[in-house]
Every structure is written in structure tokens, then in C-alpha cells.
Amino acid sequence: MNFPFSRIALPVLLVGATIAGLVASQLTASATNNTTGSPQPDIIVGDIYDYISHGKSGSQSSFSFGSISCNIGDAPLTWTSYNNNHPIISTNLFRLKDGLFEQIGMNWVKQGFAALDQSLCGTCIPTGYSTLGIGCSDPYSAYLNGFQSDLSARSEVNAYSGYFPYPPVLDPSYSGRLARRVIVDNDDLDSALNVGARYFVEIQYLTPEDCMLQGNGANNVSWREVSFSNGSSFGVSFVGATQRAEYCVDAWKSADPGVSISELQLPNDGSVFVASKATQLPNGNWHYAYSVYNRDSEISVRAFAVPVAGNVSLNYKTFKDIDYHSDDVLNNTDWFEYDGLYPGTQRRVMAWVGGSYQDSPLNNAVRWGSAYSYSFVADSAPRTGKVGVFSFKPGAPPYSFVNAQIPQ
Numbered sequence: 001m002n003f004p005f006s007r008i009a010l011p012v013l014l015v016g017a018t019i020a021g022l023v024a025s026q027l028t029a030s031a032t033n034n035t036t037g038s039p040q041p042d043i044i045v046g047d048i049y050d051y052i053s054h055g056k057s058g059s060q061s062s063f064s065f066g067s068i069s070c071n072i073g074d075a076p077l078t079w080t081s082y083n084n085n086h087p088i089i090s091t092n093l094f095r096l097k098d099g100l101f102e103q104i105g106m107n108w109v110k111q112g113f114a115a116l117d118q119s120l121c122g123t124c125i126p127t128g129y130s131t132l133g134i135g136c137s138d139p140y141s142a143y144l145n146g147f148q149s150d151l152s153a154r155s156e157v158n159a160y161s162g163y164f165p166y167p168p169v170l171d172p173s174y175s176g177r178l179a180r181r182v183i184v185d186n187d188d189l190d191s192a193l194n195v196g197a198r199y200f201v202e203i204q205y206l207t208p209e210d211c212m213l214q215g216n217g218a219n220n221v222s223w224r225e226v227s228f229s230n231g232s233s234f235g236v237s238f239v240g241a242t243q244r245a246e247y248c249v250d251a252w253k254s255a256d257p258g259v260s261i262s263e264l265q266l267p268n269d270g271s272v273f274v275a276s277k278a279t280q281l282p283n284g285n286w287h288y289a290y291s292v293y294n295r296d297s298e299i300s301v302r303a304f305a306v307p308v309a310g311n312v313s314l315n316y317k318t319f320k321d322i323d324y325h326s327d328d329v330l331n332n333t334d335w336f337e338y339d340g341l342y343p344g345t346q347r348r349v350m351a352w353v354g355g356s357y358q359d360s361p362l363n364n365a366v367r368w369g370s371a372y373s374y375s376f377v378a379d380s381a382p383r384t385g386k387v388g389v390f391s392f393k394p395g396a397p398p399y400s401f402v403n404a405q406i407p408q
Contacts, residue, residue: 041210061184062178064142073134078207083166152170211296272389274304288375306404307349315376318373
């Protein structure tokens, strides 16, 4: 039987090496400066302001949320309906429960079609429906963001370059209230099963004119806390204000200041973030929770590994991904769990590994706009150390390192 890391060299992880040019830094979700030297649009999510609970179907429910975008740049943003020079809008839902921060829902992306010239974020210089003017804002209601025929597959989007085909290539038939919207398992929302849980909606805008390839894509995401109530359809309420230019892992840190966040900027690509938290349990053991969040990396993440001393006892290991749905083509096979020695060394690693890109480009990876969660309980107190993040697609070092909370 082949060892699961046979295609991704790992040994330097276990001796604490680092790779030049890969920096582990505390996340600050601020606007990216214009690096081109010429006027550029710069879109942000100014508000998450509306919602529709579309109801239950079997063991799942679907939702959509409204968003208002703002152009805070110094040039109009192209917004045409007949090609791919318009924004797409993704929506994600996360739950914080018992110290675990997990993604529990995602949609197919909304295709933008026209822009209004409103003034949520400042003085608007109007330009008409085919562009979003400087300082202008544009609302897309929950109805529009949940309009199923205008939603397209995430698998066709390159978040780093902002490219997506238009019209979409993948357009399978659909029916029912769930399809293509934010789909969530009812058990993840039932208040009787989720006492003390908190929930967060994240919305991201992507367009070829405003992405990391253009140097202005780091502020295209915002989040807002929500709550749910039981009923024939789940009720939804907003909690607090929209947190502009912040990401889902910032929501976790906002709820728990003990969370550590490190950013991995991949070369000629977007960013991946590793959030971690160690919590002491009443019996003296420690619960370690991790979230690997891909904001806009096309390379994506295939595996995640934590170095662990040989004498540390690990229990209650968990893995949580998010399933693609509505006949998107991506593979949803859960990752392989490995707790043991790395081949050729006496160094131990706790790792979760997905299928390789070489085996199939559709294998399950932490792709843009998603966060995978991992946890275990250890009988060792935490320290700051290096964890391994392994590239899925070619184009980056096979493995990289960021700081996180790990067992001593």
C-alpha cells in the first residue's frame, strides 16, 4: 500500500524548515493597494443586508442573502451582462460550535447583469448600468442572489484571475427549492442540536478587473453574523453589522480572540489562511481546532499536516469539508486521515490528505471560497509552531509552512 504522501514530499515539515518567499503572517483584512500605477476599480462588499429562507426539502434547507457592492477605486468597474466582464457573487455559511469553526453551506455563484449607481459607501459618480461608477454602490437582493437560472458552478471560476466562461459551460437541469442556492443540512441549524452555536455569512465578489492578479482583490470579501430559529422553514435574523473587507476566519477570531491566523501568499496566486485555536479541557487535555480557508487561490490545498511529538496521545480526530452540489463536477470524497511516522524518518505527523491533481483535477481540495476544518484532543499544552499546507495544482512549491498552535 502506498503511503498517502507519496506524491508530496513532507520531511522538512517535521524538522521545522521553512521555504524562502513564503511568509506566515497575522491576517489584516485591509484593502489591497493599487500596484499598477494606473486608475483601477476596487469593489468591496459594503453590506450583507437581505435574506430569504427558501424552505426545507428532506434533510436540507436552502437560503440566499442580499449584498451591496461598492466601488471604492478610482475608475469605473465594467459590468456587462453579455460577456464575463461583470462580477460574480459567492455566498458561504459557517458555524462556530463547541470550539469548531466549520463551513456548512455554499451556493453556486450569482452572475451579475447590471449595476445601479447608489451611494452606500460615499459620493457616487454615476456612469450607467454597464459600469459601477467611482464611489457608487449596487444592491443585489436575496431574491436576485438566489435566482436559480442565474447561478453557475464554482468549478468554472478562477478566483485568482477573476476569469470564468460566459455563458457558463456547465448548466445541468435542476428543480426544487434547494438547487444552486446555499444548501445546509437541517441538523446543522436545528437549535435543539446546536445550543450555543453562532453562525456567519460570508459574501465575495470576483471579476477580471478586480482580483489578486490585478493586485486589488484582497478586500472583496465581507461577513455578517446571523442566527436561525426553528420552524416549518428556518427563520433568519442578522446579528450586528457587516464587517467589511474581512474573511470568515476573522469572524472566528472576532468571536474568540484566542484564535491565531496566518496567511500563506502563494507565488503568482491568491492567499490561503490557517486559523488555529488550542483550548484546555476540564480534564487537563487540550482541544486543537484548525480551519484552512482558501480566499482566492487557484492552486488550492490538497493536504494539511500538524507535527506531533511521539509521546503525545491524540484522540477525537475530526475532519469537515463542504460538499459541492447541484451537479457541480467536483469530487466530494473525504480526505484520508493519517497519524504516524513520516516515511524515512522518526518524525510523527497528524495529517489529512486528499486525492492528487495528477490522479484527477476534480479531486477534493480546499478550493477558493471554502474552508476545511480539522481537530483533535491531545494531552500536551500548545506552542506556536509550523504546520504544513500542501499544494493541489502545479505552479507552487509542493508544500509550504505557516505558524499555528500545535502540541508541545
